[in-house]
Amino acid sequence: MTKYKLQTLLKQQTVNRHICCRIYPKELQLCKDRFYGISDICEEILLKIDNSERWTFLNSIWSELTGFTVPESIGNSFLDDVHPGEYQGNLKLFQIVKAQQIEESAYKTRYRTKSDDVCIVKIHNKLLIDNQSQMIGTFGKLKLVDFENQSESHKKEQHQVDNQYHGEVILGTHRKFLEALVNLETALQTFDGSDESYKEILSILGLTYQPSRVYIFENHRSKNGDLLIHQKAEWCNTTIASKLEQKNSQNKPIAEILPHWEKILARGNAVWGTLGECGFEEQKFLEARGVVSILLLPMIIKGEFIGFIGLDDCLVNRVWQSTEIAFLQATVGAICLAHQNFLTKKDLFKTIKESQILNLQLEDKINLCTAELQKEQRKRQGIEKKLEESVSLQKATLETTADGILLVDSQGFIAGYNHQLLEMWDIPQSLIKSGNYAQVLEFATSHLKDPQEYIISVNQLLGYPGAEIDDLIELKDGRVFERYSQPQYIGGKIVGRVWSFRDISERFQAEATINHQATHDLLTNLPNRMQFNLRLLESLIKANQSNSKLAVCFLDLDRFKTINETLGHGIGDKLLKSVAHRLNKCLRSRDIVARWGGDEFTLLLSDINGVRDAASLAEEVLTALKPGFLIDNHLLHISASIGIAVYPNHGKDGETLIKNADAALNRAKLQGRNHYQIYNSAINSQASELLSLENSLHYALERNELRLYYQPQVDITTGEICKFEALLRWEHPKYGLISPSKFIPIAEETGLIIPISEWVLRTACVQNKIWQNLLGLSSVGVAVNLSARQFQQLNLVNTVRRILTETKLSPQYLELEITESAAMQNVEFSKEILTQLHDMGVSISIDDFGTGYCSFNYLKQFPIHCLKIDRSFVRDLTNDTNDAAIITAMIALAHGLNLSVVAEGVETEEQRNLLRILECELIQGNLFSPAVCAQQATELLLKSHSRLINTSVLVA
Numbered sequence: 018m019t020k021y022k023l024q025t026l027l028k029q030q031t032v033n034r035h036i037c038c039r040i041y042p043k044e045l046q047l048c049k050d051r052f053y054g055i056s057d058i059c060e061e062i063l064l065k066i067d068n069s070e071r072w073t074f075l076n077s078i079w080s081e082l083t084g085f086t087v088p089e090s091i092g093n094s095f096l097d098d099v100h101p102g103e104y105q106g107n108l109k110l111f112q113i114v115k116a117q118q119i120e121e122s123a124y125k126t127r128y129r130t131k132s133d134d135v136c137i138v139k140i141h142n143k144l145l146i147d148n149q150s151q152m153i154g155t156f157g158k159l160k161l162v163d164f165e166n167q168s169e170s171h172k173k174e175q176h177q178v179d180n181q182y183h184g185e186v187i188l189g190t191h192r193k194f195l196e197a198l199v200n201l202e203t204a205l206q207t208f209d210g211s212d213e214s215y216k217e218i219l220s221i222l223g224l225t226y227q228p229s230r231v232y233i234f235e236n237h238r239s240k241n242g243d244l245l246i247h248q249k250a251e252w253c254n255t256t257i258a259s260k261l262e263q264k265n266s267q268n269k270p271i272a273e274i275l276p277h278w279e280k281i282l283a284r285g286n287a288v289w290g291t292l293g294e295c296g297f298e299e300q301k302f303l304e305a306r307g308v309v310s311i312l313l314l315p316m317i318i319k320g321e322f323i324g325f326i327g328l329d330d331c332l333v334n335r336v337w338q339s340t341e342i343a344f345l346q347a348t349v350g351a352i353c354l355a356h357q358n359f360l361t362k363k364d365l366f367k368t369i370k371e372s373q374i375l376n377l378q379l380e381d382k383i384n385l386c387t388a389e390l391q392k393e394q395r396k397r398q399g400i401e402k403k404l405e406e407s408v409s410l411q412k413a414t415l416e417t418t419a420d421g422i423l424l425v426d427s428q429g430f431i432a433g434y435n436h437q438l439l440e441m442w443d444i445p446q447s448l449i450k451s452g453n454y455a456q457v458l459e460f461a462t463s464h465l466k467d468p469q470e471y472i473i474s475v476n477q478l479l480g481y482p483g484a485e486i487d488d489l490i491e492l493k494d495g496r497v498f499e500r501y502s503q504p505q506y507i508g509g510k511i512v513g514r515v516w517s518f519r520d521i522s523e524r525f526q527a528e529a530t531i532n533h534q535a536t537h538d539l540l541t542n543l544p545n546r547m548q549f550n551l552r553l554l555e556s557l558i559k560a561n562q563s564n565s566k567l568a569v570c571f572l573d574l575d576r577f578k579t580i581n582e583t584l585g586h587g588i589g590d591k592l593l594k595s596v597a598h599r600l601n602k603c604l605r606s607r608d609i610v611a612r613w614g615g616d617e618f619t620l621l622l623s624d625i626n627g628v629r630d631a632a633s634l635a636e637e638v639l640t641a642l643k644p645g646f647l648i649d650n651h652l653l654h655i656s657a658s659i660g661i662a663v664y665p666n667h668g669k670d671g672e673t674l675i676k677n678a679d680a681a682l683n684r685a686k687l688q689g690r691n692h693y694q695i696y697n698s699a700i701n702s703q704a705s706e707l708l709s710l711e712n713s714l715h716y717a718l719e720r721n722e723l724r725l726y727y728q729p730q731v732d733i734t735t736g737e738i739c740k741f742e743a744l745l746r747w748e749h750p751k752y753g754l755i756s757p758s759k760f761i762p763i764a765e766e767t768g769l770i771i772p773i774s775e776w777v778l779r780t781a782c783v784q785n786k787i788w789q790n791l792l793g794l795s796s797v798g799v800a801v802n803l804s805a806r807q808f809q810q811l812n813l814v815n816t817v818r819r820i821l822t823e824t825k826l827s828p829q830y831l832e833l834e835i836t837e838s839a840a841m842q843n844v845e846f847s848k849e850i851l852t853q854l855h856d857m858g859v860s861i862s863i864d865d866f867g868t869g870y871c872s873f874n875y876l877k878q879f880p881i882h883c884l885k886i887d888r889s890f891v892r893d894l895t896n897d898t899n900d901a902a903i904i905t906a907m908i909a910l911a912h913g914l915n916l917s918v919v920a921e922g923v924e925t926e927e928q929r930n931l932l933r934i935l936e937c938e939l940i941q942g943n944l945f946s947p948a949v950c951a952q953q954a955t956e957l958l959l960k961s962h963s964r965l966i967n968t969s970v971l972v973a
Contacts, residue, residue: 062159065145068152070094070111082161084131100127100135109333116332118152120144127165135165194344197225201348205355210363215250218352222328223252226341229331230257230306233316235324236271243270244279249324257307257331274302282315283322287342289313291334303329310335312342314349318357326352421518424505425454432513441498441518466491478502482511489525497525538612540590541597549611549619553671556623560664563624568631569671570620571660571678572600572638575690577616584651591648592655599641603634619675628663628695629711629767635659635693656691658682667696711763713749718776722748725780726948729957730800730919730941733933738961740798740832742941743781744948745773765806774807775816782824782831784951789830792958800832802864805839809846814853821857828858832883836864840879848878855880862919867907877914884911888922888942895927901935908935 062082065074072095075087083090083098090098099107103126114122123141130136142157200221208214215233223231232251239245245268271279277296278288289312292303303311308329316324326349411433415422421438425431431452439449442461449457458475462468471490478484486502498518505513536548544552553569560567574596581589593616600610600618609621620638622631639657646653660682668674677696685694717723727741747755764770778801785799807813821828833854840847840863851861862883863876867890886907890900904920911918920932923942932940946957 062161063156064095064140064159065154065156066095066111066142067154068115070096070108073154074156082130082136083128098128100129103127113333114142114144114155115152118144125162137162137165193225194340197221198344198348198351201351205351208355208359210356210359212250216252219250219252219326222326222345222348223254226328226345227254228312228328228335229254229308230329231326232329233324233326236322239270244272244322245269246271246274246324273298275299278313282313282325285315285317285322287312287314287346289337289342307331309333312337312345314342314345316349316353316356318353318360323353323356419519423457423516423518424513425516426513427511429454431457438518441520464492464494466493478514489521496520496522541594541612543597543601543618544609544611546611546613546619549609549613549621550671552609552611553621553674556621557664557669557671560623565624566627566664566666568620568622568625568628568661568663569674569678570622570631570635570638570693571613571675571682572618572620573658573682573686574616575656575658575686577655580653580655588648588651588653592646592653595646595648596642596655600638603637603641608634619678625663628661628666631661631663632693632695632712635661639691639693658685658690659693660685660696661693662696710749710752710755710760711767713751714747714760714763714767714769717747717749718772720750722750723773723776724748724950725777725784726950727784727799727954728941728948729946729954729961730939731945731961733929733937733940736945736961738797738958739939740800741785741954742800742834742948743777743784743802745777761804765804768806770804770806771810774804775820777801778817779820779824782820782826785830786824786826788955788958789826792955792962797958798830798832798860800834800862802834803839805836808835808839808850809843813850814857817854817859818857829860832860832862834862834864834885837866837868851879851881865921867903873910881916883917883919885919885921885941886937891920891922891928891932891942892924894931895925901931904932904937905935908937912936 062078063074063076064072064079067073072091072093075090077087079090080086085098096104096107107126110122110124113119121141121143123139125137125139127135128138139160139162140157141160142155144152145154145156147153201218204214204217204221208218219231219233230251230253233249234246235249236244236246247268275282276298278299281288289310291310292300292308295303303309306329308331310330310333312328312335314326315322316326326345328345415433415435418435419437421441422433422435423431423438424433431449431454434449438444439446442464444457444460448460458472462471465471474486474488478486483504485504486500488500490498490500492498497520499521501517501519503515504511505515536544536551538545556567559565577589577592580592593612597610597612597618600620604610604620604622607623609623611619611621613619620634622634625631638659642655642657646655660678660680662668662674662677662681664674667677681694681696684697685692688694724746726744726746728744729738730740730742731738745757745761747757747760749755761770764773781799781801785797788797803813810816817831817833821831835847840851854861860882861880862885863879863881864885865887866884868887884907886904890904890907893900894904895901908918917939918937919939919941920928920937921941923929923932923940923944925944929940929944949957
């Protein structure tokens with residue numbers, strides 16, 4: 018019999034099996050005669066075996082049966098006399114009896130005789146127990162059943178008998194399993210996730226399969242993402258100690274306790290084995306629990322590994338049958354389904370409870386809002402009454418004032434006026450009653466000396482509806498009105514505007530003369546130092562309020578003293594007046610130029626964007642002073658040095674700005690004069706350098722300072738160059754090769770990126786066409802990056818089409834790269850542009866994939882062909898499992914969308930090999946080649962093409 022039958026017989030503890038008589042061949046007739054002779058004398062052999070498997074007693078029938086004498090057998094292992102084919106089964110049987118203290122057992126086996134015959138015997142054993150209930154051996158009887166027939170026909174009969182017996186045992190076992198499943202079904206109907214529910218289930222499994230211990234572990238995630246295990250419940254055989262409270266496996270990462278089994282269980286596969294078959298960490302876990310053999314079955318719900326059920330044997334190395342494992346897997350599946358149903362019901366009850374609470378809250382809120390609405394209605398009725406009274410009072414007030422009053426609502430209609438307004442402006446009654454403010458404004462401005470300025474000031478209110486106006490306006494007839502305007506508020510909201518006009522003609526004339534003389538330079542008629550400081554203070558206040566910038570420029574005429582000393586102060590004064598005239602022509606209307614003293618002038622530039630605006634005006638001033646000045650038949654040439662300080666970068670008060678502008682002026686003089694210098698402290702030294710780069714960048718294309726480098730994208734398997742990515746470089750005559758990260762942002766900000774990008778696209782297409790024509794490499798494409806600003810241009814598609822037509826490059830060999838961020842700025846616009854480019858035949862790739870935000874929903878809508886994995890993920894690919902997992906997901910996503918994948922920044926063979934395993938098609942990086950000039954790229958193409966031809970010839 019096999020060892021499985023022996024184990025089954027031992028679990029059943031008794032065996033009552035009758036073997037039918039058979040007809041033996043003639044060659045065994047002699048053995049039969051001997052068998053019946055022995056049986057006639059005595060039917061049974063009495064025996065006794067100690068704990069060390071040794072014979073301690075045998076009666077004389079033993080010698081007659083086996084041919085061995087009793088003295089020579091006593092003290093030897095009873096296994097020495099067992100047939101070699103039954104050795105392992107008898108050894109395993111004795112170990113089970115010894116481990117589980119089985120009181121009585123019966124089984125059949127084969128023994129060898131001294132003459133090498135094989136006899137079939139039936140053994141019935143009982144346990145020998147000492148006064149401390151410990152096993153000291155077994156005693157029993159051995160009965161000869163038959164001698165083994167070695168003929169083929171007998172072997173076949175024996176095989177059929179064994180199969181019949183084995184089938185009966187399996188059938189009995191199946192009934193036991195089915196009964197267990199019925200009991201489990203009953204228990205799972207009331208499953209509520211509690212420890213008691215689990216204990217009941219484990220008890221059924223324990224009583225059915227008779228392991229030493231049955232338990233269940235639950236999984237949960239820690240804050241850092243580790244998968245922790247926690248023993249939920251346990252059933253133990255009465256002879257085995259519980260491990261439920263053992264702390265060395267509670268809330269510990271499964272990767273530390275069962276590292277080799279974790280992935281197997283997570284895939285839904287069972288794990289079984291003995292102590293000696295386990296890894297080091299698993300052995301520690303089993304030894305701590307006193308386990309000899311183990312079976313673990315994973316619990317999987319919706320593809321998630323939530324825990325496992327384990328069956329331990331602490332006494333023997335148990336061999337699990339496939340039927341047992343199959344029934345256990347079915348049992349675990351039923352438990353998982355019950356657990357899932359329990360969680361679903363729990364979530365449903367929670368949702369219902371939350372909905373009930375939400376409904377109550379909404380009902381309370383509706384009642385509260387209704388009460389507030391009624392209260393608001395009563396309040397409005399009171400306000401309307403007060404408003405009527407206020408309007409009546411306003412009308413009376415308007416008619417008694419000496420000023421002309423005009424009220425305009427937010428819709429541009431006249432809401433009120435007084436008769437003084439009509440008299441001051443001579444407005445016809447029919448016009449004012451029409452209520453058309455635009456027509457009244459047109460009529461009134463026709464009386465003004467400078468109607469355009471008035472209209473501009475009114476239009477500016479559209480952008481600043483909360484602003485106030487308090488100024489003077491001049492009429493063509495010489496009168497001067499003081500104009501005041503402010504918004505009209507109701508409930509904190511602007512509902513219109515009030516205009517007030519007062520005739521101050523006589524007073525204005527007197528005050529204007531006095532004020533002008535006090536605030537202006539008598540020679541140049543420019544504002545003087547006092548006026549400049551006053552206007553600077555006003556501008557600083559406005560700049561602070563509007564969060565805008567302004568600049569103070571200090572200008573000094575170079576070598577003016579020489580002209581004064583040579584030609585006299587009269588010529589010098591006339592020159593100063595001419596210079597003042599040219600300076601005024603360079604400024605905007607809101608800017609101020611003042612004579613600071615001697616040959617020094619100050620300029621106040623309000624509401625500028627930054628240093629660049631001030632620098633541009635300084636260049637304009639220097640250009641304006643270059644032409645000679647013809648004064649009293651003297652053609653004079655004079656230059657200037659200018660220092661610039663910008664608020665708030667270089668100072669937040671007037672005194673600091675003037676001081677820093679003066680310091681910058683001195684620096685400009687030290688640098689050779691006829692130059693401007695921006696205040697250069699340690700803080701803004703870098704800004705000064707960037708400004709210099711910006712100035713140079715304006716001429717970079719014109720001076721042919723831009724270069725295109727090419728980095729190949731190669732097939733990861735063959736090493737063939739599939740395309741080149743065109744990369745922009747700037748070879749500055751002073752600073753050398755400048756990184757794109759330094760000048761591309763400047764180009765973006767200034768708008769220079771548009772002509773530069775068009776140059777890059779054209780140059781790349783021309784180069785690719787050269788490769789195709791001269792080298793015959795029509796399969797190589799070129800990839801060009803689109804900047805965010807360029808991508809938003811409405812004429813992008815026409816520009817691409819025009820350049821492809823001019824360069825005669827087929828669209829299929831051009832790939833345009835955009836970043837995730839650029840594509841997601843305006844999804845509908847991006848989809849339209851990308852679709853047009855796709856329809857043209859141009860390929861589209863998403864650059865730096867994974868570093869920005871990109872919705873997968875939009876990703877599948879864009880007509881893209883390729884995803885480029887950013888180098889930040891490739892850098893640590895071989896060391897960081899997270900990067901490996903991310904790249905694996907990216908490649909799977911791309912392949913799922915029928916997209917190709919390019920990995921950027923590949924530097925090592927290890928990275929390349931791992932990317933090949935992950936099925937990445939193309940790689941780009943210094944492992945193959947850095948970005949090189951067009952000539953070196955051509956050489957790379959020739960080498961690659963030559964290598965492929967040689968390989969093809971060799972294969973052929």
